[in-house]
Amino acid sequence: MEEAIEHLETGREDYGLIVFESRGSSKTLVRAVIELSKRAAVIVCGTDERVVSDFNGSEMPVVFLPLDSVQDDLSKTVKSLELSGKIPLFQESESEYLGIRADLLPTLGVLQADVFMLILDGRYVPIFKKGDRITEADVRHFLEKVPGQTFYFRKSECGEVLQSRIQRLESALQEIPINTAKVEQVITENFGIVRDVVSQIGFTPEAQRVAVNSVLLTIKMLGASPKLKSILSDLKESGGGYIPSHSIYLGKVACALAHKVGWRSQSTYFKLSLAAFLHDISLKEDRLAEVSNLEQFEKSGSGLPEEIREIRVHPARSAEYARQFQEIPSEVEQIVAQHHERPDGSGFPRGLVVRYFTPLSALFVIAQDLIEYGNTANELTFEHFFEEKGLEYNVGIFRKLARAIQTDTTLI
Ligand SMILES: [Fe+2]
Ligand SMILES: [Fe+2]
Incomplete structure (x- = not known):
């Protein structure tokens, strides 16, 4: 929460909608986020509705959602905010995004592209930023709320993600002595990512390079x-x-x-x-x-x-x-x-x-x-x-x- 506040204080982005979880945060912190959200609509997901009581009846579109109904109600709430004109329609074409299996995300290291979640047909919400490092606990945390096995990248940023896989292979190879189990694990992870990319946008030149490098390395180790x-x-x-x-x-x-x-x-x-x-x-x-x-x-x-x-x-x-x-x-x-x-x-x-x-x-x-x-x-x-x-x-x-x-x- 402190990070979010710092980001809203110093960042220049203009958001249309901010969704955050209030569980474990004080009312003061929640209030700070809402006030810093400027003109954005805010959806607070939590267990105690009183954290937003100061904003009841205010001009600011602040909505409280109980955590256990997020899965069912988040997309409906977004839709009704859109329909009431309180947030802009941010429907984007599905073809701009590329799905990637949740279990692959922690293997990516420092992210080379933003990661999105699909909360309703055509509505992709960024949940991790380029430069973040995703842990398995992070993935579990999101899957608890919106089950499903897929996260998304923008297709236009897929090349950078694949490029980072080649670097990961190279750095695993530079360890002396070579840690065979680790190299094999990187190759297996590469397979998973190549498979997701190929099934959606075909064998791009970067996907070919990841596949060929992984194969050459397997042969070298044999x-x-x-x-x-x-x-x-x-x-x-x-x-x-x-x-x-x-x-x-x-x-x-x-x-x-x-x-x-x-x-x-x-x-x-x-x-x-x-x-x-x-x-x-x-x-x-x-x-x-x-x-x-x-x-x-x-x-x-x-x-x-x-x-x-x-x-x-x-x-x-x-x-x-x-x-x-x-x-x-x-x-x-x-x-x-x-x-x-x-x-x-x-x-x-x-x-x-x-x-x-x-x-x-x-x-x-x-x-x-x-x-x-x-x-x-x-x-x-x-x-x-x-x-x-x-x-x-x-x-x-x-x-x-x-x-x-x-x-x-x-x-x-
Ligand atoms: Fe087979
Ligand atoms: Fe087969």
Whole structure:
């Protein structure tokens, strides 16, 4: 509250509406804020209406809202103030804003852009300023009042936010010795932010840079000889949700398999890791990324028709994002588009049979199968895995890869 008073005393902004919480503040402080608000309308959210009693019947538009009804009544109150002409209409076009998941905000460090909340259709209220640092407690505080998982940036400021992610990666890298867990966490957070940006405004050049830098760093940390065994033993989700950690983990497993079959160039690792980063990026919900057998999922009745459709189209949609990248090999797009196809033609969305798989797509599918097997089997053994997949893998490029992987016993 003291900060708000200082800001109103020294700031030059002209506000149309000021909303604040009075809980825990004295009547004198509340009074000071209201008086300093000049011509702005004021909504005081609190537990004791007496804090605004001095302003009853005054010219100033001062409204009290009990804290427990803020969620239901704040937007109605704003609307009625607008309709009565006491505050200007500040409806802005939704297309100017970009939603970002609440849990990502504390990972942003010092904010490079103002953060807004949507309190009513088209009404965005700034709640954090450029230069602030948001804590998890801050986010919880706001979500208690207006539940929902989304905060907003102006699209025009999105470049600065992404730029700060690249700096964050660079500074995590400069620590000596490199703190691997921390770097991985930054990469996972980057995934989350890139996903939110891409789903709303596509792969901007800055979003591409964050994705490419994150992928290059993952490869760098894998080293020249990625060891499948140690990667697989690291299987557990590393925070940040299923899709981010799964996508980064899949890249590592695919690179380790590529190493086993003798494809050991940096460009192969890059294609596989970038494809892994992108493959499920168009899915909104983690739960949907865990479905590998769409037919079974459909029959189980556990998905809504629109969810089934979303799963069915996500390989093509994610491939579409891959196409927006400048200067990436077309194989990345193919791997992404084919990641749910199966060698026997039972996959989706196209039901391609084995001869249509590129070698890297086939390897990518095996990497996914191996992860799925690792998630369900009690003890992971290569022999058992290939025994299980024996028939299905006994065709074309899958047979060649399965043999090569099993022949090389040096790294598992
Ligand atoms: Fe996936
Ligand atoms: Fe997928």
